[in-house]
Amino acid sequence: xxxxxxxxxxxxxxxxxxxxxxxxxxxxxxxxxxxxxxxxxxxxxxxxxxxxxxxxxxxxxxxxxxxxxxxxxxxxxxxxxxxxxxxxxxxxxxxxxxxxxxxxxxxxxxxxxxxxxxxxxxxxxxxxxxxxxxxxxxxxxxxxxxxxxxxxxxxxxxxxxxxxxxxxxxxxxxxxxxxxxxxxxxxxxxxxxxxxxxxxxxxxxxxxxxxxxxxxxxxxxxxxxxxxxxxxxxxxxxxxxxxxxxxxxxxxxxxxxxxxxxxxxxxxxxxxxxxxxxxxxxxxxxxxxxxxxxxxxxxxxxxxxxxxxxxxxxxxxxxxxxxxxxxxxxxxxxxxxxxxxxxxxxxxxxxxxxxxxxxxxxxxxxxxxxxxxxxxxxxxxxxxxxxxxxxxxxxxxxxxxxxxxxxxxxxxxxxxxxxxxxxxxxxxxxxxxxxxxxxxxxxxxxxxxxxxxxxxxxxxxxxxxxxxxxxxxxxxxxxxxxxxxxxxxxxxxxxxxxxxxxxxxxxxxxxxxxxxxxxxxxxxxxxxxxxxxx
Amino acid sequence: xxxxxxxxxxxxxxxxxxxxxxxxxxxxxxxxxxx
Numbered sequence: 001x002x003x004x005x006x007x008x009x010x011x012x013x014x015x016x017x018x019x020x021x022x023x024x025x026x027x028x029x030x031x032x033x034x035x036x037x038x039x040x041x042x043x044x045x046x047x048x049x050x051x052x053x054x055x056x057x058x059x060x061x062x063x064x065x066x067x068x069x070x071x072x073x074x075x076x077x078x079x080x081x082x083x084x085x086x087x088x089x090x091x092x093x094x095x096x097x098x099x100x101x102x103x104x105x106x107x108x109x110x111x112x113x114x115x116x117x118x119x120x121x122x123x124x125x126x127x128x129x130x131x132x133x134x135x136x137x138x139x140x141x142x143x144x145x146x147x148x149x150x151x152x153x154x155x156x157x158x159x160x161x162x163x164x165x166x167x168x169x170x171x172x173x174x175x176x177x178x179x180x181x182x183x184x185x186x187x188x189x190x191x192x193x194x195x196x197x198x199x200x201x202x203x204x205x206x207x208x209x210x211x212x213x214x215x216x217x218x219x220x221x222x223x224x225x226x227x228x229x230x231x232x233x234x235x236x237x238x239x240x241x242x243x244x245x246x247x248x249x250x251x252x253x254x255x256x257x258x259x260x261x262x263x264x265x266x267x268x269x270x271x272x273x274x275x276x277x278x279x280x281x282x283x284x285x286x287x288x289x290x291x292x293x294x295x296x297x298x299x300x301x302x303x304x305x306x307x308x309x310x311x312x313x314x315x316x317x318x319x320x321x322x323x324x325x326x327x328x329x330x331x332x333x334x335x336x337x338x339x340x341x342x343x344x345x346x347x348x349x350x351x352x353x354x355x356x357x358x359x360x361x362x363x364x365x366x367x368x369x370x371x372x373x374x375x376x377x378x379x380x381x382x383x384x385x386x387x388x389x390x391x392x393x394x395x396x397x398x399x400x401x402x403x404x405x406x407x408x409x410x411x412x413x414x415x416x417x418x419x420x421x422x423x424x425x426x427x428x429x430x431x432x433x434x435x436x437x438x439x440x441x442x443x444x445x446x447x448x449x450x451x452x453x454x455x456x457x458x459x460x461x462x463x464x465x466x467x468x469x470x471x472x473x474x475x476x477x478x479x480x481x482x483x484x485x486x487x488x489x490x491x492x493x494x495x496x497x498x499x500x501x502x503x504x505x506x507x508x509x510x511x512x513x514x515x516x517x518x519x520x521x522x523x524x525x526x527x528x529x530x531x532x533x534x
Numbered sequence: 535x536x537x538x539x540x541x542x543x544x545x546x547x548x549x550x551x552x553x554x555x556x557x558x559x560x561x562x563x564x565x566x567x568x569x
Contacts, residue, residue, distance in 0.1 A: 011561060012561060012562070015561065040538070040539060040542045040543075041538060041541075041542040044542055044545075044546045048546075048549070219535045220535065222535050222539065222543060223535035223536060223539045225543075226535070226539040226540075226542045226543040226546075227535065227536050227538060227539035227542075228536075228538040228539065228542055274557065274560055274561060274564070275561070277557055278554075278557035278558060278560075278561050281550065281553045281554040281556075281557045281558075282554055282557075282558075284550040284553065284554070285550045285551060285553075285554035287550075288546050288547060288549075288550045289547045289550050289551050289554070292543075292546065292547065293543075293547065438560065438561075438564055438565075439560065
């Protein structure tokens with residue numbers, strides 16, 4: 001394979017690009033909700049153990065395999081697995097590393113458009129108008145109220161913003177690795193952290209805004225988030241472990257297909273150990289150090305515990321927080337920069353979802369950059385249009401997110417760590433990881449990467465499927481109950497949803513198409529290697 | 535905010551902040567690896 005001309009211009013650039021890929025809405029909206037729900041200390045113990053035993057080691061594996069594949073001339077997940085596994089079926093192990101970012105982009109860009117739209121609406125004072133119904137605004141803006149209602153293009157509709165973010169993403173991707181992705185992340189990530197620090201300062205100085213409700217103050221808000229409940233009982237709760245390990249896994253974007261592609265542009269002696277750890281640390285700082293101190297305390301101060309409990313990621317971010325900001329002094333300003341922060345977090349992530357697809361079309365099918373971008377824009381555009389139109393209850397978005405953006409990532413993460421520790425072999429993989437390393441990984445990570453991480457991930461995955469597909473109540477014996485969740489009943493049975501079925505059929509069609517494209521790419525790669533070795 | 539809450543928050547936020555600062559300093563000011 002010919003070597004790619006694209007390279008990172010600096011070590012910090014690739015670290016910020018990977019961190020940018022990882023830092024997303026989950027850092028500021030999902031993590032705080034989970035930590036508050038499962039009670040401070042016990043959740044954080046499970047969370048940090050998952051970070052040390054799952055997130056960081058799989059990150060090292062992904063960076064190493066990416067660099068190794070890049071040195072063989074491949075930058076897409078199928079290509080990297082083709083080069084690493086050296087078996088005719090090896091390229092298919094990278095199938096999900098191509099499918100996940102492409103399919104997740106289809107709905108993620110839609111959420112990215114919400115962030116930009118909310119920022120502009122906050123800047124123009126929409127949220128501070130007396131009597132505004134934030135739930136109704138969200139339902140109309142995102143189309144969660146009814147199918148088709150979001151396909152409009154005013155300031156209070158998402159349409160215009162979908163077009164803007166699509167144009168932005170493809171413009172920066174067209175600029176290439178260093179002038180596009182690296183440029184956006186080098187500026188975007190520091191700005192994101194700066195904005196978060198400004199908002200954090202505002203939240204921590206809110207005091208007791210309503211003298212009639214002295215209990216609703218910042219300290220109690222922090223307490224609601226961090227106060228430990230029964231730690232021993234918490235740690236015996238499998239749902240807590242599932243939530244903590246899942247949050248680490250999804251937050252760090254390991255197994256997603258983005259890190260492996262980004263790392264493939266490293267040179268032979270470029271460090272991966274410290275770079276991977278730094279990107280993970282940046283993500284954790286944004287999640288725990290910033291997200292953990294902003295969202296829940298701010299909401300608590302104005303709404304109390306009742307306003308937070310039961311709110312999901314979107315409910316907290318797009319229903320509760322606009323109300324919270326409207327009650328704050330200079331609320332419009334803080335709402336604007338908060339949604340800009342979410343937009344920056346989203347755009348750095350969405351760029352990382354496009355690069356794996358573009359590079360596959362280039363290296364697998366021999367397309368030029370413009371043609372590759374055209375193919376990817378067409379494919380993702382179809383998916384986005386489906387999510388955009390079938391927006392009632394965000395059903396299409398939710399279905400795709402669950403089956404590809406959640407189940408798929410678990411499977412790809414498992415494949416990654418098994419190929420690293422068992423196929424390459426832990427000794428050789430360890431040497432490869434340490435080539436050019438700026439720091440040594442402690443020796444105990446060898447058994448962690450070989451035995452503990454795959455087992456831990458498998459247990460979490462089985463628990464996840466048992467709970468979220470089969471509806472297991474985490475009891476044994478006679479008390480055990482299985483009530484299939486809506487992800488199953490939406491697809492089969494009398495309550496099946498046509499939109500969920502259509503979304504599932506669309507995903508299946510995309511998977512089959514991509515599998516066929518990978519087959520074609522494999523033929524091209526085989527021809528090229530025969531040409532190189534007559 | 536209970537004492538346990540303070541301890542949980544300081545340990546959690548402190549750990550990720552120190553780790554982040556340590557890593558960034560190593561990247562920016564650390565010696566390049568031996569060839």
